[in-house]
Amino acid sequence: MIEIRNQAFDPWQETQAYQNSHIAAGKYGATASFVGTMRDFNEGDNVQKMVLEHYPGMTENYLNKICDEAKNRWDIMDCLIIHRVGDIMPDDPIVLTAVWSAHRAAAFDACRYLMEELKSRAPFWKKESLPEGERWVDKNTAG
Amino acid sequence: MIEIRNQAFDPWQETQAYQNSHIAAGKYGATASFVGTMRDFNEGDNVQKMVLEHYPGMTENYLNKICDEAKNRWDIMDCLIIHRVGDIMPDDPIVLTAVWSAHRAAAFDACRYLMEELKSRAPFWKKESLPEGERWVDKNTAG
Amino acid sequence: MSVTVKFFASLRETVGRADTQVDYQNQLNVSQVWQQASGNLPMPSNTLCAVNMKYVDAQQPVNDGDEVAFFPPVTGG
Amino acid sequence: MSVTVKFFASLRETVGRADTQVDYQNQLNVSQVWQQASGNLPMPSNTLCAVNMKYVDAQQPVNDGDEVAFFPPVTGG
Numbered sequence: 001m002i003e004i005r006n007q008a009f010d011p012w013q014e015t016q017a018y019q020n021s022h023i024a025a026g027k028y029g030a031t032a033s034f035v036g037t038m039r040d041f042n043e044g045d046n047v048q049k050m051v052l053e054h055y056p057g058m059t060e061n062y063l064n065k066i067c068d069e070a071k072n073r074w075d076i077m078d079c080l081i082i083h084r085v086g087d088i089m090p091d092d093p094i095v096l097t098a099v100w101s102a103h104r105a106a107a108f109d110a111c112r113y114l115m116e117e118l119k120s121r122a123p124f125w126k127k128e129s130l131p132e133g134e135r136w137v138d139k140n141t142a143g
Numbered sequence: 144m145i146e147i148r149n150q151a152f153d154p155w156q157e158t159q160a161y162q163n164s165h166i167a168a169g170k171y172g173a174t175a176s177f178v179g180t181m182r183d184f185n186e187g188d189n190v191q192k193m194v195l196e197h198y199p200g201m202t203e204n205y206l207n208k209i210c211d212e213a214k215n216r217w218d219i220m221d222c223l224i225i226h227r228v229g230d231i232m233p234d235d236p237i238v239l240t241a242v243w244s245a246h247r248a249a250a251f252d253a254c255r256y257l258m259e260e261l262k263s264r265a266p267f268w269k270k271e272s273l274p275e276g277e278r279w280v281d282k283n284t285a286g
Numbered sequence: 287m288s289v290t291v292k293f294f295a296s297l298r299e300t301v302g303r304a305d306t307q308v309d310y311q312n313q314l315n316v317s318q319v320w321q322q323a324s325g326n327l328p329m330p331s332n333t334l335c336a337v338n339m340k341y342v343d344a345q346q347p348v349n350d351g352d353e354v355a356f357f358p359p360v361t362g363g
Numbered sequence: 364m365s366v367t368v369k370f371f372a373s374l375r376e377t378v379g380r381a382d383t384q385v386d387y388q389n390q391l392n393v394s395q396v397w398q399q400a401s402g403n404l405p406m407p408s409n410t411l412c413a414v415n416m417k418y419v420d421a422q423q424p425v426n427d428g429d430e431v432a433f434f435p436p437v438t439g440g
Contacts, residue, residue, distance in 0.1 A: 012155035026183030026233040032254075033176050036363050039245065040169030052362070053295055055355060058339035083362060090169040095363045102182065104440075105286050108255050111175075115247060115363060121341075123334075124362025125295035136296040137361040143248050179440050195439070196372055198432060201416035226439060238440045247363075258440060264418075266411075267439025268372035279373040280438040 001079075002063035004054060006086040011035045011096040018080045023100045028077055032111035033098035040090035042128060042137070049129040050088045059083075059123050066117040070099070074106040079114060083124065116143045144222075145206035147197060149229040154178045154239040161223045166243045171220055175254035176241035183233035185271060185280070192272040193231045202226075202266050209260040213242070216256070217249040224257060226267065259286045287311070287350035291323040294357035301327060301356075308354075317344035319354050332359050364388070364427035368400040371434035378404060378433075385431075394421035396431045409436050 001018065015033055040047055067079040080098040088094060097114040101107040119140045126137040144161065158176055183190055210222040223241040231237060240257040244250040262283045269280040288309045293301045301324045308314070308322045316335045335344050336355040348354055365386045370378045378401045385391070385399045393412045412421055413432040425431055 010159070012159045016153070016155045026181075029180055029182045031178040031180065033178075034247065034251070035174040035176075036247065037172055037174065038169075039172045054362070055292070055294055055336075055339070055357065058336060058355070061339055103284065104177065104179065104258060108177070108251075108258075108286070112251050115251075119360075119363035121360060122362050123294070123336075123357060123360050125358065126361045127295070136358070139359045140361050140363065141246065143251070197439070198369070198371055198413075198416070198434065201413060201432070204416055262437075262440035264437060265439050266371070266413075266434060266437050268435065269438045270372070279435070282436045283438050283440065 002060060002067060002081040003083075004056075004060060005082060005084050008092055009082060009084065009096075011082070011093045014082055014096060015080065015098050018098070019100070023078055028100040028102060030101045030104040030107040031098060032104070032107035033096065034111055034115050035093055036095040036115075038088050038090050038092045038094055045130050047090065047128045047130060051127045051129075052085045052088055052094065053125045053127070054083075054085050055123040062122045063118065066114055066122070069117070070110040070113055073113070074101070074110040075103075076101040076106050076110050079110065081114060081118065083118070083122075085124070112143070119143065145203060145210060145224040146226075147199075147203060148225060148227050151235055152225060152227065152239075154225070154236045157225055157239060158223065158241050161241070162243070166221055171243040171245060173244050173247040173250035174241060175247070175250035176239065177254055177258050178236055179238040179258075181231050181233050181235045181237055188273050190233065190271045190273060194270045194272075195228045195231055195237070196268045196270070197226075197228045198266040205265045206261065209257055209265070212260070213253040213256055217244070217253045218246075219244040219249050219253050222253065222257060224261070226261070226265075228267070255286070262286060289314075289319060289348050289350070289352045289354050291319060292353065292355040293323075294355065296358050297330070297333065297356050300330075301325075313347055315345050315347050316342060316354060319348055320344070320356060323354075329356075330358070333357070334359065366391075366396060366425050366427070366429045366431050368396060369430065369432040370400075371432065373435050374407070374410065374433050377407075378402075391425055392421065393419060393423050393425060393431060396425055397421070397433060400431075406433075407435070410434070411436065
């Protein structure tokens with residue numbers, strides 16, 4: 001499942017809730033997850049706030065596509081992606097990716113794949129508020 | 144931090160609680176975690192229960208050692224490992240590894256390293272209860 | 287014939303609008319849609335283009351009713 | 364001189380005890396400790412050995428007061 005949120009979310013509660021309602025008990029042995037959280041610094045500067053913009057429609061399509069690709073490439077049971085948009089404060093979770101599988105290698109590989117694909121291709125854009133004004137983040141670093 | 148538990152634990156609550164009390168807000172951008180959960184099947188057989196044995200003293204030393212090694216090898220802020228021992232039922236979490244860092248590559252790499260080291264070298268042993276009796280698990284699969 | 291055009295993030299600010307419509311009579315490609323929609327601003331070299339929410343390159347022809355979008359490198363996650 | 368010996372998991376069941384003590388006069392290595400502690404059972408080829416909670420190989424000499432442990436391949440996680 002993929003979801004875009006414009007409110008703060010708790011990635012650990014979301015993971016647990018999704019697992020309880022969607023993943024068959026006793027069948028998964030491995031859950032790999034990643035949470036990206038807003039830092040209060042970037043490239044040496046203090047960041048006070050951030051606005052995350054997306055392309056409604058295309059962003060959801062793209063997140064679904066990378067979940068489907070992960071399911072095709074690895075023997076996994078399910079994926080969860082939640083991504084925040086709108087106004088974000090330091091220490092707020094921005095993104096959660098979680099993957100459930102019987103064995104650990106597939107969960108690790110697929111979870112990392114989701115994040116790399118998301119960061120390199122999913123249409124989201126960050127604008128940071130610094131003490132001296134606002135700036136668009138111009139590119140993501142390689143993972 | 145590393146911990147051996149002989150009671151069921153909630154890996155998501157543990158991760159959140161550890162993060163709140165130990166990881167500096169605003170400084171970490173990446174949290175990679177892995178949860179190993181007991182399946183109700185292994186090598187084609189139904190598994191009804193499991194007993195997890197460890198070597199008190201050596202197991203803790205070894206888990207601390209692999210956390211220290213991860214901190215030496217990658218630019219990470221902290222690691223958490225919790226491992227269950229004793230009687231375990233299907234769908235119970237067995238192990239949690241979580242890593243916090245500024246950037247995602249280090250968290251992903253270190254989290255996987257912790258699990259591979261733990262599975263290949265930390266002194267734990269599983270005995271499964273099947274309908275036809277008990278058996279020791281003879282080796283872990285490669286990750 | 288016409289296409290809807292959307293600009294996101296820094297390109298929205300560069301062009302000065304979030305969306306517009308381009309009417310045309312002879313076949314256009316994505317790059318020509320940019321020219322008309324932006325008022326002939328140069329397209330930044332790292333611009334990403336999408337037609338109907340799929341990535342395309344700037345030489346891709348457009349069809350009547352398409353949604354054409356322009357945006358800078360993505361920075362989510 | 365003496366060492367404490369511990370057996371874990373399937374080796375504890377094979378040997379029939381969890382721990383014992385080996386008294387000795389001439390220097391012993393880990394493999395010789397196994398022989399005395401197990402009553403001359405053959406040591407399974409995949410046995411892991413630790414002295415004072417650190418992995419060692421079976422040729423490692425032991426010292427008075429050491430804790431020597433034998434166990435099968437680990438299966439945690």
